[in-house]
């Protein structure tokens with residue numbers, strides 16, 4: 001990949017620089033008056049986002065993350081697409097689909113009048129995707145770096161028949177101390193408990209995390225909040241296009257067994273994922289599109 005050419009085509013003076021980074025592929029370094037961010041072309045994912053007035057990054061990236069073609073980067077904002085979780089047809093295709101395991105392209109970059117910077121990445125079907133999933137598509141992620149971080153995942157169906165997808169914006173949030181972290185907004189919903197054989201259970205009150213948590217929450221509201229007492233901040237998650245949200249923390253045993261997590265990693269992050277998961281399947285009509293969007297705001 002020709003970095004000089006990428007910078008000429010997509011660099012924005014004082015806002016966007018394209019550099020080669022870990023793994024040997026290009027990254028976009030965004031810096032504007034409101035925030036800084038680091039975006040990897042591999043996976044099409046944001047690895048760092050810090051508003052100018054924030055003391056800690058919004059996002060968590062594992063110290064043991066893989067930066068290897070064919071593997072997912074553990075941290076930031078991975079994209080699970082065109083399915084969430086294990087292969088829905090049990091054919092042995094990769095967990096969470098193929099979007100997080102490939103290089104994306106830069107589609108456009110723009111300095112917005114608000115002072116924020118927008119970066120749009122995408123990729124479409126190719127021989128290897130058609131072997132895994134037999135549809136023509138164009139997938140784009142619109143990333144807006146400003147006082148908040150906004151993501152919109154747009155799935156375009158270029159085929160002449162509908163397709164079904166499940167998907168996730170599988171974001172890893174930095175927390176000061178998981179034992180002093182709660183997730184608000186889920187009270188009164190039900191969840192599929194993946195650590196208890198998929199039993200459906202009611203949620204009552206805030207979600208405190210004191211063991212492995214892997215849950216698909218159903219009929220979630222548009223706003224969820226991570227309350228982080230140790231860092232003395234809240235992360236407000238506002239989404240559209242989803243009826244489900246996944247909360248995941250691996251806790252000690254799973255962290256210790258995962259090659260791309262340090263043993264104590266679970267203490268420092270929680271995933272609150274904006275999803276179309278379980279029964280929240282999206283059908284994208286032939287030649288149609290679907291938009292899943294989320295905004296993350298840090299509040300004191």
Ligand SMILES: O=P(O)(O)OC[C@H]1O[C@H](O)[C@H](O)[C@@H](O)[C@@H]1O
Nearest residue numbers: 072095096194214246247248271
């Ligand atoms: O390790 P990964 O394939 O990245 O998956 C990490 C996690 O993603 C989601 O949160 C799923 O609900 C979990 O079951 C899974 O363990």
